[in-house]
Amino acid sequence: MSFEEKPGAVIKVPVWLRPWLLLAVLLVLWQIAIQRHPGQLLPGPWGVVGGIADLLRHGLLLKYVVASLFRVTWGFGLAVILAVPLGMVIGWYTRAEMALNPIIQILRPISPLAWIPIAILWFGVGDLSAIFLIFLGSFFPLLLTAMNAVRGVPAVYVNAGRNFGLRPIDLFVRILYPAAVPQLIIGLRITLGIAWLVVVAAEMIAVNSGLGFLIVDARNAGNRYDLVVAGMVIIGLIGLLLDWGIRSLERVKSFRWSYSEE
Amino acid sequence: MESSVAASATRIAVQVEDVGMIFTRDGKQTLVLDNINLEVGEGEFVCLLGPSGCGKSTLLNIMAGFLSPTSGTVRVGGEVVQGPDPRRIVVFQERGVFPWLTVEENIGFGLAALDRKERQHRINHYVGMVGLKGFENSYPSDLSGGMKQRLEVARALAVNPDMLLLDEPFGALDSITRLTMRRELLRIWEAERKTILFVTHDIDEAVQLADRVVVMSARPATIQQIVTIDIPHPRDLSSPRYLELRDGIFQQIGLAHHV
Amino acid sequence: MNSLATPARWERIVLPLLVLLACLALWYFSVRWTKTRVFPSPFEVGKGIKELMHKQVLWGDIIDSLRRVAIGFGTAAILGVPLGLILGWYPAANQVVNPLLQILRPISPLAWIPVTILLFGIGDHAATSLIFLGAFFPIVVACIDGVSNVPAVYRRAGRNFGLTPVQLLLRVVFPAALPQIIVGLRIALGIAWLVVVAAEMVAVDSGLGYLVIDSRNSGKRYDLVVAAMLLIGIIGLCLDLFIRSVEHFKSVRWGFRHDS
Ligand SMILES: Nc1ncnc2c1ncn2[C@@H]1O[C@H](COP(=O)(O)OP(=O)(O)O)[C@@H](O)[C@H]1O
Numbered sequence A: 001m002s003f004e005e006k007p008g009a010v011i012k013v014p015v016w017l018r019p020w021l022l023l024a025v026l027l028v029l030w031q032i033a034i035q036r037h038p039g040q041l042l043p044g045p046w047g048v049v050g051g052i053a054d055l056l057r058h059g060l061l062l063k064y065v066v067a068s069l070f071r072v073t074w075g076f077g078l079a080v081i082l083a084v085p086l087g088m089v090i091g092w093y094t095r096a097e098m099a100l101n102p103i104i105q106i107l108r109p110i111s112p113l114a115w116i117p118i119a120i121l122w123f124g125v126g127d128l129s130a131i132f133l134i135f136l137g138s139f140f141p142l143l144l145t146a147m148n149a150v151r152g153v154p155a156v157y158v159n160a161g162r163n164f165g166l167r168p169i170d171l172f173v174r175i176l177y178p179a180a181v182p183q184l185i186i187g188l189r190i191t192l193g194i195a196w197l198v199v200v201a202a203e204m205i206a207v208n209s210g211l212g213f214l215i216v217d218a219r220n221a222g223n224r225y226d227l228v229v230a231g232m233v234i235i236g237l238i239g240l241l242l243d244w245g246i247r248s249l250e251r252v253k254s255f256r257w258s259y260s261e262e
Numbered sequence B: 001m002e003s004s005v006a007a008s009a010t011r012i013a014v015q016v017e018d019v020g021m022i023f024t025r026d027g028k029q030t031l032v033l034d035n036i037n038l039e040v041g042e043g044e045f046v047c048l049l050g051p052s053g054c055g056k057s058t059l060l061n062i063m064a065g066f067l068s069p070t071s072g073t074v075r076v077g078g079e080v081v082q083g084p085d086p087r088r089i090v091v092f093q094e095r096g097v098f099p100w101l102t103v104e105e106n107i108g109f110g111l112a113a114l115d116r117k118e119r120q121h122r123i124n125h126y127v128g129m130v131g132l133k134g135f136e137n138s139y140p141s142d143l144s145g146g147m148k149q150r151l152e153v154a155r156a157l158a159v160n161p162d163m164l165l166l167d168e169p170f171g172a173l174d175s176i177t178r179l180t181m182r183r184e185l186l187r188i189w190e191a192e193r194k195t196i197l198f199v200t201h202d203i204d205e206a207v208q209l210a211d212r213v214v215v216m217s218a219r220p221a222t223i224q225q226i227v228t229i230d231i232p233h234p235r236d237l238s239s240p241r242y243l244e245l246r247d248g249i250f251q252q253i254g255l256a257h258h259v
Numbered sequence C: 001m002n003s004l005a006t007p008a009r010w011e012r013i014v015l016p017l018l019v020l021l022a023c024l025a026l027w028y029f030s031v032r033w034t035k036t037r038v039f040p041s042p043f044e045v046g047k048g049i050k051e052l053m054h055k056q057v058l059w060g061d062i063i064d065s066l067r068r069v070a071i072g073f074g075t076a077a078i079l080g081v082p083l084g085l086i087l088g089w090y091p092a093a094n095q096v097v098n099p100l101l102q103i104l105r106p107i108s109p110l111a112w113i114p115v116t117i118l119l120f121g122i123g124d125h126a127a128t129s130l131i132f133l134g135a136f137f138p139i140v141v142a143c144i145d146g147v148s149n150v151p152a153v154y155r156r157a158g159r160n161f162g163l164t165p166v167q168l169l170l171r172v173v174f175p176a177a178l179p180q181i182i183v184g185l186r187i188a189l190g191i192a193w194l195v196v197v198a199a200e201m202v203a204v205d206s207g208l209g210y211l212v213i214d215s216r217n218s219g220k221r222y223d224l225v226v227a228a229m230l231l232i233g234i235i236g237l238c239l240d241l242f243i244r245s246v247e248h249f250k251s252v253r254w255g256f257r258h259d260s
């Protein structure tokens, strides 16, 4: 289609090359900048590769990745299991929502990291603390998502369900839940991002293993900035993989529909 | 009043020449329009009639310049259509009024080049013409379906186009509003004498409105027949001639009209 | 939709109060029964809040936190919105920039702490740049999505009236995408509030996050820790309410579902 839509592309680069172009340019510039100013603490891309190799050789990389993922899985998983059903019930029963909304609204914006002293007090320095923080960081966003998702289910579906004589339980399982799934998945995706953000922060302060700890430790013990940036790259890559994982849920057939307004 | 004009008697506004359209989606090719030829005279009211999904919107979008045909050309006033142009405004099937603008702002959307006074004057004129007085500062979400449709027509007329392209504009309205809207449209057309291309899948609607009805077949769409409706406005919907023309089209499409 | 029972007016006030009281009672008696020395009861927290109010530092800390959020989030919005609009508008440009965004976005902004401290030293710049990093990517992504979700019919209508590409972007695409952009800004502001607290716990020595960690480290004053947490919650709530009020502006109202 010659004059359909968008004005012509400004940059004439072959399509397959485009995704790599900017990355490659930046990496080269980065390497050049580092080589121009030797004696810097910051590593070049090459130094970072060396850092990753170092971590692999000492077996630390795998250990820390597993530690971080373990915490995220538990914290996020518990939050999903509790918050989604609870949020749907609260969202459905007007009185429950009225009663609980103020307290949810106050607890929600408390940065999960502000709970660190309390987490340490209750659970000590270790996995439990980190899991608790991730749970807190995921629970409230998921709760609100589920409440809103239920309220957003068009009345037609509910009325149709009632018309067929569904009991409240069936109404949840057969109408409200499937109708809310597209919204829920969007919420899960945002929340998993937050959980990944929280785990790194928690590990920087409250535990002594995991990718967040790696970053702090590499800096404190000898300014190994090559390891710091290596840790950041790994964090970015794993975050990307987690996001892809959740996005693949969006492609599941029975989740794929989504109602538009009107 | 004599209103039906044969295309040959006046100057030609639109020429559609051998237009074909093939869509490619997921590697599959669909032939949607096949060798369409059509001429529309200036000031003429032409209805494109055909079953849903046959390619009416596609043809309209090609004439408006939003799509380029895979073969053939469309000329408007002798020039080949290269893209959209404010001289021919489309009223979209999917509702194109902007929900973030008020009624007034929507109507004034295409009038940025005018000075304030002139613009306000035009806006007021068309607000009155489509009967939206009192709703100047309302947002589309506060209007009924019929009012939104009139708003979109007013926005189109306000830029004083030579031609209006309407894509099933009354399809989503209830039957009473639809009848009123048809009367309004004819009133506006008689007052302003724009060339009008009107897409519909409703045979009655086509016969009530048009000078000529272009009957299209199911996909791939070809022009089956062009019926000239030689009944002056206002049309008597129970006159023998009206019924004869309507039934002719019903038969052409292969439907006897018994339920 | 929700269950059809409509609550009476008095329930609107009484129910939340009851729940609140029940929670406070639960908290109070848990503290009593476990005979903990460290964890404060609601009354002690109340006293803690009063104590903080009397000390001048509290206002300084609140203002410091808010200033950092304002600068970091403000910069992210000012740079992120136009960038997102442009990337959404030119798919070719998006194809070039997208991989970089995708890799940088999931890096927890707090993972940047060592780097920002190296670049800016301990202080405001380190904190605001962390907030910027936390808010920037969600804003850009929301704008890209917002632009690509604008229904084609609006773009076509705009082009039909003879708008140039720039006019089309400003008069049609931007307002049409605005509701989604506002949602993105709201999420980003929430993240900024989360990041500022964390950043202040590590990278500076003022602000509400610092107040939390300092109250614990200097003398295990857990009453002040909890008091500071409540303040963080209330201020965060106010920020959210503020950005929600934007959703009620007439020209974006159409894009949101409104109860009541
Ligand atoms: N952009 C497109 N890509 C592929 N197929 C299309 C596209 N637009 C329309 N079609 C197909 O072309 C046919 C005609 O569509 P349309 O012109 O909208 O029909 P009508 O307006 O007559 O109902 C339909 O079968 C539709 O699926």
Ligand SMILES: [Mg+2]
Binding pocket: B053, B056, B057, B058, B093, B167, B168
């Ligand atoms: Mg159509």
